[in-house]
Every structure is written in structure tokens, then in C-alpha cells.
Amino acid sequence: MGRWSRGRSKTAVVPPGARGGTGLPALIQPQLATLVGRPPKGGDWSYEIKFDGYRVMTRIEGGAATIFTRNGHDWTERMPRLAEACKALHVDDAWLDGEAVVLDSNGQPDFNALQNAFDRRSTAEIVMFVFDILWLNGTDLREQPLRARRALLRELMAEQTSDVIRFSEDFPQDPVSLVASACKMKLEGIIGKRGDAPYQSGRSPAWIKLKCTTRQEFVVGGFTRAKGTRSGVHSLLLGVYEKDGSLRYAGSVRPYFSTRATSAFLSRAEPVRREATAFYNPPKPEKERDYLWLDPSIVVECSFLEWTPGGEVRHPIFHAVREDKPASAVSEEPMVAVEGDEPVEADAGSTREVPGPKGALRIGNVRISNPQRVMDPVTGHTKREMVEYYAAIAEWALPHLHNRPLALVRAPEGIKGELFFQKHSERATIPGIEELPTELHPRHPPLLVANSAEALVGLAQMSVVELHTWNAVAPDLAHPDRVIFDLDPDPALPWSVMLEAVALLKVVLDELGLRSFPKTSGGKGFHVIVPLTRRQGWSETKAFSHAVARHMARVVPQRFSAVLGPKNRVGKIFIDYLRNSRGASTVAAFSVRARSGMGVSMPVSWDEIREVSRGDEWTMRTAIERQRSLKADPWPDYWQTRQGITAAMRRAVGMN
Numbered sequence: 001m002g003r004w005s006r007g008r009s010k011t012a013v014v015p016p017g018a019r020g021g022t023g024l025p026a027l028i029q030p031q032l033a034t035l036v037g038r039p040p041k042g043g044d045w046s047y048e049i050k051f052d053g054y055r056v057m058t059r060i061e062g063g064a065a066t067i068f069t070r071n072g073h074d075w076t077e078r079m080p081r082l083a084e085a086c087k088a089l090h091v092d093d094a095w096l097d098g099e100a101v102v103l104d105s106n107g108q109p110d111f112n113a114l115q116n117a118f119d120r121r122s123t124a125e126i127v128m129f130v131f132d133i134l135w136l137n138g139t140d141l142r143e144q145p146l147r148a149r150r151a152l153l154r155e156l157m158a159e160q161t162s163d164v165i166r167f168s169e170d171f172p173q174d175p176v177s178l179v180a181s182a183c184k185m186k187l188e189g190i191i192g193k194r195g196d197a198p199y200q201s202g203r204s205p206a207w208i209k210l211k212c213t214t215r216q217e218f219v220v221g222g223f224t225r226a227k228g229t230r231s232g233v234h235s236l237l238l239g240v241y242e243k244d245g246s247l248r249y250a251g252s253v254r255p256y257f258s259t260r261a262t263s264a265f266l267s268r269a270e271p272v273r274r275e276a277t278a279f280y281n282p283p284k285p286e287k288e289r290d291y292l293w294l295d296p297s298i299v300v301e302c303s304f305l306e307w308t309p310g311g312e313v314r315h316p317i318f319h320a321v322r323e324d325k326p327a328s329a330v331s332e333e334p335m336v337a338v339e340g341d342e343p344v345e346a347d348a349g350s351t352r353e354v355p356g357p358k359g360a361l362r363i364g365n366v367r368i369s370n371p372q373r374v375m376d377p378v379t380g381h382t383k384r385e386m387v388e389y390y391a392a393i394a395e396w397a398l399p400h401l402h403n404r405p406l407a408l409v410r411a412p413e414g415i416k417g418e419l420f421f422q423k424h425s426e427r428a429t430i431p432g433i434e435e436l437p438t439e440l441h442p443r444h445p446p447l448l449v450a451n452s453a454e455a456l457v458g459l460a461q462m463s464v465v466e467l468h469t470w471n472a473v474a475p476d477l478a479h480p481d482r483v484i485f486d487l488d489p490d491p492a493l494p495w496s497v498m499l500e501a502v503a504l505l506k507v508v509l510d511e512l513g514l515r516s517f518p519k520t521s522g523g524k525g526f527h528v529i530v531p532l533t534r535r536q537g538w539s540e541t542k543a544f545s546h547a548v549a550r551h552m553a554r555v556v557p558q559r560f561s562a563v564l565g566p567k568n569r570v571g572k573i574f575i576d577y578l579r580n581s582r583g584a585s586t587v588a589a590f591s592v593r594a595r596s597g598m599g600v601s602m603p604v605s606w607d608e609i610r611e612v613s614r615g616d617e618w619t620m621r622t623a624i625e626r627q628r629s630l631k632a633d634p635w636p637d638y639w640q641t642r643q644g645i646t647a648a649m650r651r652a653v654g655m656n
Helices: 080-087 111-119 146-158 175-184 259-272 383-401 453-461 495-512 538-555 606-611 620-629 647-652
Strands: 031-035 045-049 054-061 064-069 093-101 127-136 165-167 189-194 202-211 214-226 235-241 247-253 289-304 317-322 374-376 406-410 420-422 464-469 482-489 517-520 526-531 573-576
Touching: 045 146, 045 175, 054 080, 064 080, 080 127, 080 165, 093 111, 111 259, 111 317, 127 146, 146 165, 175 189, 214 247, 235 289, 247 289, 259 289, 374 383, 383 453, 383 464, 383 620, 453 464, 482 495, 482 538, 495 526, 495 538, 495 573, 495 606, 495 647, 538 573, 538 647
Parallel strands: 031 202, 127 165
Antiparallel strands: 045 189, 054 064, 054 093, 093 127, 189 202, 214 235, 214 289, 235 247, 289 317, 406 420, 406 464, 482 526, 482 573, 517 526
16 A cells, blocks of 8 residues: 555656646546437447446545535535545545445445435445546646546555445446446446546546436426415426526426425525516416425436427436536536547537637637637627637736736636636646746645736636736735725615715725725626735735725715625625735626626726716627727826825724
8 A cells, every 4th residue: 555655655656657746736627428329339438337426526635635526515524434534545645536425235326315314414324436536646647548547546446445435447348238237227327438538627528428317407496385385395396597598497396305305495495485487488387286486596306208399308207406516507418419439529618629620710829619609698698709808808908917816717618507716727728828936825836827918818718707816916925016895785776876885985095095996897886996005914904904894884884884794785785805815816807707798897987987887887899899999098097006004094994
């Protein structure tokens, strides 16, 4: 066992050519499989059981193991026995990809038993089948072919004795026979993987799934119960999101809940009750049933015979409520055709560039893959439009980005799919992006900066929608050069209240002697930026911004709140001062937002504030038009402003 730990031997056994990493990644998004109707006829494919459980990514470092769901939620405390077994592996650091399952008396995965284990908080019977290793002892293995990663994983698993962690075997039989056997054993299906392919976060054609039954997630848009009763659940009303963001009714299913499960479901449903249906095509009411509508936030998994021509499921069977998948990502799962040895096309979730047709779009030196991908189903905005916007806005955006550490919001499947927050390059090379020296942010992977138009185009090619930046500029990351106040309103408030609020904040800042500059957030409200000379540290600037927020809440309590949380801003505007901490970030000027409409955060002058009609007033097209038509800079003297936080200012807002 000692061969795996550098503390026990001189070298770790890794494939030839594997490269050293720049630091163990904080999070790795899993590779996802593409649904196909039949297996490829040839090619370098291997096949494994499709386990009926929860996908888990395990990070091991410094004798500690952290278990993440596919969406990056930390579930370590929910599976302590599994975490202990992972800690016992003789490695310095590692990333493992696997599936958490509970096995029945026949040794087969039982999803209901897994769900019950979590419900009872009795997870000792959970085991993890590990099928991939992405990192080992300081070495990034993701660019290595699957067969090399699997060989390394097989050796590692052979040297551990715990029955809690098991190697997921692959099978030599032809896939048609394997699917038939899996179905006979009442398994969910099989997974096919290309042996020569690297690991690709996101959905990829290098992994395929062949299912025994049609099975997927649905959003619960409501439920029914017997007419006139006040408890119980008769059926769940299922929905899937369409490309335009609307929710389609897709049929109903009887869940056959136990008393305990009924109580748990109703506890989740009660806070998201609504008066009107969220379906654009709600079901025709039955006289003997009451219909209770819900905000579409609860996700369940069902199998069914087929889709009807009308878009509903035929003969559905309820399996479980899913806690590990977001409602916003639930749509009718498409089946990709297979021609010869490969699926016809790559899914938008892949983060690797896929070879495209001759004459594919290029902007500068950056090749744009999947330019026709719809990023916002409501407006129809495509990836091409977003890339072209960032290329066109670069001359105005770059001064606000120069040498500022970035935090990125990626939408590989469009803004209605899963969104990923990223602060480091991970393994992908982004054209034009620079990495700051690690000594500027010790004990962390290198921070990213975008200092060129190529960098903005490269980010957009990687489906980065939002650009967030620190309140400090390299190389001096110890002293912020600005304070930002984010006005976050109760959504029920009229826009006139927001205009009044931002004007009141300006009055207070003016009285303190601080010049300020507003911009729309691209979402619900305004950001007010106060530039500073870099004299104060992070603790001083955050304390001051908090004091300003508290001062506003004391002076105008009916309008402002300085306490985080929706319940504290009912009928009010929360002055978000928390963006002034080291490592915190705020959406940058001219950034697109990952929200319906894809609004843009736009700098405006104080004189034109009253003319702004909403926080997402500017779109990608109108933002470019505005900048090209401006006769004067809306932020005159912003770059020349020299001011600091004085003792008199601190006293004025009630600081000691």
C-alpha cells in the first residue's frame, strides 16, 4: 500500500506523460453520459453497469475526504462511513469519481433503499463503486486516456481492503448482450466509455448510456388529493422545461408514499405552494380531486413506457424524490443517434472543443464551437451572439477588468441548465487568459485575469456568461481599491422605490465626502461603486461598508435593511456590503447576466438615473449601441478619483 503515498515511498505510480497539477482542484464537475438508442458498431469502447444511486465526487487531501454530489454540494456528513473509508486510502491527495448505492440481498443496487437510508439518516450500508480517478498525488490525470486512468484505479483499489469502496468492473461482452443481461437483472442499464478519451467535465459523447427502460427526472408542478380532504397525496403532477423556459405538463404519477414519506413531501411542498399553475398546458381537472399547485422546485425520478405524441409519459412509475439535481435543468432528455462508431454529435455540456464542420466560426485566433447553441430559450440568444458581444464590448470592458481576479459563471448547457462558478483554470486552457502568481493568493490555485479582447472571446467560447471581479487589482491584492454597495430589493417593490433608494445612498455618500459611481446590475437593481486609494485593508473597508449599510437602515428603517436574508428585506432593500470581503466578487461592468433576457450591467451617470426603467434595461445589442453613441463618459473622472476612508467618515456612520 505504501507505493501510493509519497510519505511512504519516493514516487507515486502514475501513467507516463501525466502532468503535474498546479494544486488539487477545489471542485471538479463530473463527466456525464449522452443517452443513445443503440451502441456503436465498433470503436474503442468499454462497458460498465449503470448503477442506480447518487453520483459522488470524492476529494482526498491531507488525511481528509470530502464527498460532493454532482452539483457540488458537500454531503460528507451525510455519509460518514464512506468518508472514513476514503480517508483510509493510502494516497497523499486524489479525486475519485463514483456512485453511492445501497445493495439489496442479491447484491444489486436498490435506489429505494438508498433513499430510505438518507431519510432515516442511517447511511452505514451505503457503498461506493468507483469508476474513475482524476487526480493522484499531485498529478492531474484528466488528460490521460480512460484505459490508463482505469488501470491505475484498479491497482489502487486492489490494495485496499474495505468493502465500503469497490471498483466498478467493466465487461468484455458485446453491449447488446450486456444490455439484455442488465434488463433481465432489472438493472437500469449500462454505460459505455471510450477507452482512448480524456476526462471531460459536462455531458460528452465519449460516455454513452443505454437504458433498459425510459427513465428521467421531472419537476413537480403540483399534486392532487381526494376532494375536500386536508392531507395525503394522490398523484404528483409532472413537468419538464421547454427550450423557451416554459414548463410543460408531462403527466401524473402515483407515488404510493408511506405515511412518513407523505409527511416529508408535504413539509417540502407547503413553503412552495402557489395560487396559479406554473404549467402552460395544465391538466384538465378531475371532479373528485383537489389540485394544489407548487412552484416548480421539487425534482422526482420516474420510469415510464414511452412518450405520447402529446408530450406526456405513458405508464409512469415513481422512484424517488431527488435532492441532488436542480429543477431548472430538467427537460425531456433527448436520445442522440449513433452512426458507425460514434454518437452523431456532442452535447452542449462538454467543455472540450469538438471538431466541427468546415468553415466553423472564428473570432480572432479563437475557434468558436457550437455557435448556434441557444443560451437563453426565452429570447433565443445564441452562443455566437454572446461571443460577438464580448468581442465588441472589449474596448470599454477591459479597463474595468485589468488585473482584477475573476470569478466566472459558466453555462455549458445555456442559462436554464446547470450553472458552474469557477475561479481557477482547472485543467482547461482558456485563450488569452492569464494566471496571477500563486504568491499573491497563497495556498490557492492561481487566480485568473482577463486583460485582452482575446481573453473575453476565449471566456465566451467556454460558455462563460458572467464575469465577476474582486475589489482589488494585482499585484496588491491586500488593499482594495474600491467599495461596492449592491442594492438588493424585495422583488415586490416598485421600481420607483429603487430609484429613491439609490438617490438616498448617494446623498449619504456625498455627505461623507465620497464620490460614487452607479451602474445597473443587469438584474434587479443597482451597484454603487466608491473608488479608493489603496490605504485600507480588507477588514477596514468591509467594516466601513457595513457601518454605512447599518446607518442607512437606522436613518430610513422603513426602506433599508442591513441584515441578510429574504425575511429581513420584505418591503425593503438590502444594502449588500458583503461583497467587500477578500475573495468576494461583484459582476463586472458590461458583463452579461445569466438570467432570462441576458441583461447587461451598465455604467450610468447620476444625471441619467431617473431615466433608467429597470436593472436589466440594457441587452447585449442595446449596450453596444449605447456605447457607440455616447458623447460623454457616464463616469467622468472615475479613474482619476483619489479618496480614502477617514476617521471623520467612520465617526459619521457610527463606528468607534
